[in-house]
Amino acid sequence: MMLSCRNLVKSFSGFVATNDVSLDVEKGRITAIIGPNGAGKSTLFNLITGHIKPDSGEVMLEGRNITGSPPHKVCGMGLARSFQRTNIFPMLTVYENIQSAFIAHGGKGLNMWSVSEQQFRDETAQMIEHLALQDIAYSIAGEVSHGAQKQVELGIALAGEPRMLLLDEPTAGMSAQETHESISLLDRIAKERGLTLLFTEHDMDVVFSIAHQIAVLHQGRIIATGVPEEVRRNEEVRRVYLGGGKH
Amino acid sequence: MKASAAGLSKRIPWMLVLFLIAALIPVIGSRYYTFLATDIIIFAMFATSLNLLIGYTGLVSFGHAAYFGVGAYVCAIFMKDLGVPFLAAWLLGGVGGALFAAVFGFFCVRLTSVYFSMLTMAFAQIVWAICFKWNDVTGGEQGYPNVPMPSMAWLEWIPWIGGLRIDHKFFYLTLILAALSIAAMRRIVHSPFGRMLTSIRDNAERAQFNGINVRLYQLIVFSIAGGFAGLAGGLFGIFNRGVFPDFCYWPKSAEVLIMTILGGIHSFWGPSVGAAILILLNQYIVSYTEYWPFVLGTILLVLLFGFPGGVVGAIIDLFRRLRSAARGQR
Numbered sequence: 001m002m003l004s005c006r007n008l009v010k011s012f013s014g015f016v017a018t019n020d021v022s023l024d025v026e027k028g029r030i031t032a033i034i035g036p037n038g039a040g041k042s043t044l045f046n047l048i049t050g051h052i053k054p055d056s057g058e059v060m061l062e063g064r065n066i067t068g069s070p071p072h073k074v075c076g077m078g079l080a081r082s083f084q085r086t087n088i089f090p091m092l093t094v095y096e097n098i099q100s101a102f103i104a105h106g107g108k109g110l111n112m113w114s115v116s117e118q119q120f121r122d123e124t125a126q127m128i129e130h131l132a133l134q135d136i137a138y139s140i141a142g143e144v145s146h147g148a149q150k151q152v153e154l155g156i157a158l159a160g161e162p163r164m165l166l167l168d169e170p171t172a173g174m175s176a177q178e179t180h181e182s183i184s185l186l187d188r189i190a191k192e193r194g195l196t197l198l199f200t201e202h203d204m205d206v207v208f209s210i211a212h213q214i215a216v217l218h219q220g221r222i223i224a225t226g227v228p229e230e231v232r233r234n235e236e237v238r239r240v241y242l243g244g245g246k247h
Numbered sequence: 248m249k250a251s252a253a254g255l256s257k258r259i260p261w262m263l264v265l266f267l268i269a270a271l272i273p274v275i276g277s278r279y280y281t282f283l284a285t286d287i288i289i290f291a292m293f294a295t296s297l298n299l300l301i302g303y304t305g306l307v308s309f310g311h312a313a314y315f316g317v318g319a320y321v322c323a324i325f326m327k328d329l330g331v332p333f334l335a336a337w338l339l340g341g342v343g344g345a346l347f348a349a350v351f352g353f354f355c356v357r358l359t360s361v362y363f364s365m366l367t368m369a370f371a372q373i374v375w376a377i378c379f380k381w382n383d384v385t386g387g388e389q390g391y392p393n394v395p396m397p398s399m400a401w402l403e404w405i406p407w408i409g410g411l412r413i414d415h416k417f418f419y420l421t422l423i424l425a426a427l428s429i430a431a432m433r434r435i436v437h438s439p440f441g442r443m444l445t446s447i448r449d450n451a452e453r454a455q456f457n458g459i460n461v462r463l464y465q466l467i468v469f470s471i472a473g474g475f476a477g478l479a480g481g482l483f484g485i486f487n488r489g490v491f492p493d494f495c496y497w498p499k500s501a502e503v504l505i506m507t508i509l510g511g512i513h514s515f516w517g518p519s520v521g522a523a524i525l526i527l528l529n530q531y532i533v534s535y536t537e538y539w540p541f542v543l544g545t546i547l548l549v550l551l552f553g554f555p556g557g558v559v560g561a562i563i564d565l566f567r568r569l570r571s572a573a574r575g576q577r
């Protein structure tokens with residue numbers, strides 16, 4: 001098992017954002033978490049990656065208890081994450097964004113004597129090519145298109161050679177075309193690298209097209225998990241979420 | 248053609264050119280210019296150290312003068328009371344600045360944005376209060392006068408410089424030590440560590456997720472900046488022939504902050520240019536009018552509103568625009 005959450009509970013001044021959530025993610029599988037706004041998807045991600053500590057419950061990454069470990073430690077254990085709000089280094093170039101990630105993950109961050117430009121050049125160039133960012137490699141990252149910024153963010157996450165990737169709404173704010181492209185890219189990368197993928201998504205087409213497993217969150221609780229077909233047929237899920245438009 | 252011109256401008260060792268031009272000042276100018284140039288060089292070093300925090304890491308310190316003052320006192324006390332040779336005392340001043348910065352920084356980096364700034368200022372005021380009251384060691388309110396000039400016998404070996412007046416010799420000593428310090432800072436900002444600092448400035452959350460212990464990096468750069476401020480302070484104490492509590496007082500922190508922002512925080516040389524502008528403006532306006540604070544304030548206001556990226560930022564912007572205009576015409 002790549003990741004298991006056991007009975008996670010988190011409340012914010014009385015409001016229960018995560019209510020007894022247990023979730024298992026198998027190695028090499030693509031798992032989607034769906035649920036209406038405010039269902040607690042981002043909170044669950046934050047609990048997993050150590051941004052917030054649970055009131056109770058455990059998070060296990062490959063059998064190691066990582067509950068409450070700070071983000072910079074969690075990421076050293078092979079977990080990488082992208083954020084809902086695009087999260088890059090806006091004043092650095094696209095190239096420097098990805099190079100920074102290589103420097104950080106390569107443990108060269110405290111080196112004060114070498115020249116940063118000469119670090120991990122091959123790896124960075126390869127990643128840039130992998131993500132088809134060559135044309136804008138030397139543009140300021142904060143000034144490129146939204147879709148490209150998401151790719152940059154993915155590049156930063158992949159630079160750490162994670163075994164597991166958490167993506168919070170990877171296609172938020174993208175056009176249909178961009179969504180399609182980035183999803184097929186994600187699918188390809190996950191397969192090539194044998195990545196375990198856990199993502200939240202609002203676009204149902206995306207979810208049902210690539211996920212092996214789907215978990216449905218509602219009011220902080222998981223109301224269903226299973227393969228896409230099972231979830232699609234689940235009565236409660238249909239009622240609260242998939243059920244013909246308005247609910 | 249354009250590309251080769253840009254390549255050429257990159258290949259010119261600008262630091263060396265600047266160093267050689269500065270080295271000519273005592274030759275062509277009067278004692279007064281040498282005096283001003285020494286002042287500017289020391290403050291350029293001080294402001295550049297502050298910019299390691301502001302421009303490169305995104306930490307706005309309102310109390311950077313504390314470490315400048317500590318360095319000045321440590322260097323002066325070791326030289327005068329303990330008879331330690333200048334170079335060792337000077338380095339100890341830097342160590343002193345770095346140690347104080349490490350201790351205060353330990354608490355400061357736990358806070359962010361304006362709370363960080365206020366705490367740096369509070370610590371600086373504590374340092375000032377101690378220097379102001381601790382008569383036995385710092386000389387208290389009266390200051391610590393008559394700091395000896397370093398023995399510069401080794402300069403005698405260099406032809407021509409050996410025969411110069413002591414203040415000209417001290418100018419060359421300052422120029423060499425400041426150039427080495429600034430070169431070291433330049434090395435740091437271009438190192439992988441420097442890149443991590445800019446990534447923290449841009450997005451601390453993301454940097455943390457790259458596995459960077461953000462607070463640790465902030466503490467390290469805070470100590471380094473304090474160390475270089477201490478080195479600048481050591482030189483200034485000798486140049487000023489005395490160390491006084493107002494070296495650590497908040498207007499000194501404000502002064503170096505203005506230099507840094509005025510010159511431009513997004514360029515390595517910005518703070519040095521800012522130091523030169525502020526010191527020269529100060530000198531010239533004072534000699535023309537008794538209302539100099541008013542005139543200086545007005546000029547600074549115009550400069551800061553007119554060039555939000557600082558003077559150097561505006562110049563770089565202008566060059567970029569000219570280049571793209573030239574490209575557009577072809």
